[in-house]
Amino acid sequence: MPMINKRLNHHTHLIMTPSHSIRVIALLFGLLAVAPHLPAKEAPAITGIRPGEVWPDTDGKPINAHGGGILFHEGTYYWYAEIKQGKTYLPKVNAKWGGTRVDVVGVSCYSSTDLLHWQSRGNVLPAVPGGDLDPKKVLERPKCVYNAKTKKFVLWFHSDSVDYAAARCGVATADAPTGPFSYQGSFRPHANQWPINITEEQKKAKAGQLVKDFPGGQMVRDLTVFVDDDQKAYLFAASEANPTLQISELTDDYLKTTGKYTRAFVGRFMEAPAVFKRKGKYYLIASGCTAWEPNAARCAVADSIWGPWTELGNPCVGDKSDITFQSQSTYVLPVAGKPDSFIFIADRWNKDDLPDSRYLWLPILFDPSGKPEIRWLDPWTP
Ligand code: GAL
Numbered sequence: 001m002p003m004i005n006k007r008l009n010h011h012t013h014l015i016m017t018p019s020h021s022i023r024v025i026a027l028l029f030g031l032l033a034v035a036p037h038l039p040a041k042e043a044p045a046i047t048g049i050r051p052g053e054v055w056p057d058t059d060g061k062p063i064n065a066h067g068g069g070i071l072f073h074e075g076t077y078y079w080y081a082e083i084k085q086g087k088t089y090l091p092k093v094n095a096k097w098g099g100t101r102v103d104v105v106g107v108s109c110y111s112s113t114d115l116l117h118w119q120s121r122g123n124v125l126p127a128v129p130g131g132d133l134d135p136k137k138v139l140e141r142p143k144c145v146y147n148a149k150t151k152k153f154v155l156w157f158h159s160d161s162v163d164y165a166a167a168r169c170g171v172a173t174a175d176a177p178t179g180p181f182s183y184q185g186s187f188r189p190h191a192n193q194w195p196i197n198i199t200e201e202q203k204k205a206k207a208g209q210l211v212k213d214f215p216g217g218q219m220v221r222d223l224t225v226f227v228d229d230d231q232k233a234y235l236f237a238a239s240e241a242n243p244t245l246q247i248s249e250l251t252d253d254y255l256k257t258t259g260k261y262t263r264a265f266v267g268r269f270m271e272a273p274a275v276f277k278r279k280g281k282y283y284l285i286a287s288g289c290t291a292w293e294p295n296a297a298r299c300a301v302a303d304s305i306w307g308p309w310t311e312l313g314n315p316c317v318g319d320k321s322d323i324t325f326q327s328q329s330t331y332v333l334p335v336a337g338k339p340d341s342f343i344f345i346a347d348r349w350n351k352d353d354l355p356d357s358r359y360l361w362l363p364i365l366f367d368p369s370g371k372p373e374i375r376w377l378d379p380w381t382p
Contacts, residue, residue, distance in 0.1 A: 007183055030192075046116045048379030051325070051360040052348055057110060058119045065108050065118075066347055066357055069143035069224065069331040071153070071177065077336075078177045079110040080144045080155060083123060084355045093163040096369070098291055101162070102354050103127070103135035107142045107155065115335070115343075115382045124179030125155065125172050130184045132159045132170055132338075139332065143225045144177075145233055153177050154254040156225045156235065159186040167219035169237065171255055184251055187258040188217025189235070189248055196306065197262050209240035210263070224331070225250070226275040226305075234305055236273040239263075242289050245270045247305060262306050270298065273377055276332040276372045282364075283372060285315060285344065287328045292351035294323040299372050315344075315364070315372040325376055327360040335382050340366075343382060344374050 022168035044056050055063045068081025083105040089102045106126040110118035125142070127135045147156050152173045159170035168188050172181035186378065192215060194203060205211060213219060223237040233254050239246040246267075248261035264270075269289035276283050282302045288295040299315040302308060316324055327346035335341035342364040350356045365373045 039058045048381050049361050052358050052381045067141045067330050070333045072145045077112045080142045083108045088354045100351050104139045121178040125181040145227050150253050169220040191217040193259045195261050195263045222271040224273045243267050243269050264309050272329045274329045274332040285329050292349040294326050296322050297324040312371045316374045
């Protein structure tokens with residue numbers, strides 16, 4: 001049969017005569033002899049940021065850093081993010097809304113001085129069977145901040161059960177940016193605490209998620225942490241089962257909330273919050289709430305972190321701006337030493353193969369009124 005003949009032919013190419021074997025062995029020895037003189041494996045040359053493309057680290061492996069944030073510390077950027085690895089599956093409890101997942105592996109950390117070449121610093125908060133860090137739980141959107149008073153690196157993240165019902169925040173600390181981080185535990189903030197902008201009428205209403213969670217603490221899902229110029233830090237978290245973004249002041253050591261918090265964007269389902277400050281004003285870029293599916297980004301501005309926040313609409317401009325160029329915000333990075341330079345960092349989720357999700361980094365420009373503008377650019381350099 002032709003198929004068999006083809007295979008035989010193929011095999012005949014592999015049959016070596018004794019003289020062939022000697023030549024091959026000699027060649028191998030030759031290679032071994034020169035190997036020690038070869039230069040160390042060079043990092044792949046990266047000349048620009050390619051939004052949506054696989055981004056290799058300095059070892060040539062695809063960067064595994066999803067839903068993350070970046071800390072600039074003593075001349076180096078540290079990128080902390082979810083490791084998405086292994087099989088993507090849909091737990092039965094999430095079937096209705098399509099909440100696929102991979103098991104928790106931990107938090108990756110990469111370092112860079114030029115924002116193009118990223119060196120893997122490993123898994124700085126690995127999964128631990130049994131508790132909040134169990135592979136079967138949820139660990140999302142890690143954000144690391146540096147506390148100048150305690151000299152600790154403090155990592156906040158969304159800690160949850162597989163069905164996202166626990167809705168808590170987790171905190172870990174380290175003495176060095178590359179860890180190891182030690183886990184401090186998870187909690188729901190604001191048990192028995194009312195937000196600063198609640199009315200007496202709302203308190204008495206005895207209805208709604210805010211009131212329901214009053215005794216046990218408010219829900220925390222998608223989150224970010226923002227450190228202001230005066231070193232005060234704030235937690236921004238999708239709360240009350242997602243429609244409200246709660247903004248909470250953190251204690252001086254950044255390990256807890258102080259009890260002062262406000263409700264913002266009530267009924268707007270702001271997810272994936274990213275916060276930055278420009279020319280004395282606070283900006284928020286967020287997404288709508290459609291699980292892994294992309295939607296139109298929103299942005300807002302405020303003179304005070306406590307609001308009032310004014311929505312400015314979709315910051316994205318151009319083709320596919322209605323789906324944030326097929327991505328969801330995770331962080332806005334001010335470029336160190338480059339005034340008025342900000343990078344929009346987003347995830348292009350692949351809900352059927354989460355480890356193959358990509359990153360979308362684009363510069364943020366501002367129109368004359370101060371509204372952020374994000375346009376597609378590929379490739380580009382910060
Ligand atoms: C998104 C959220 C992600 C993740 C995902 C799960 O809305 O922003 O962080 O939780 O849902 O489907």
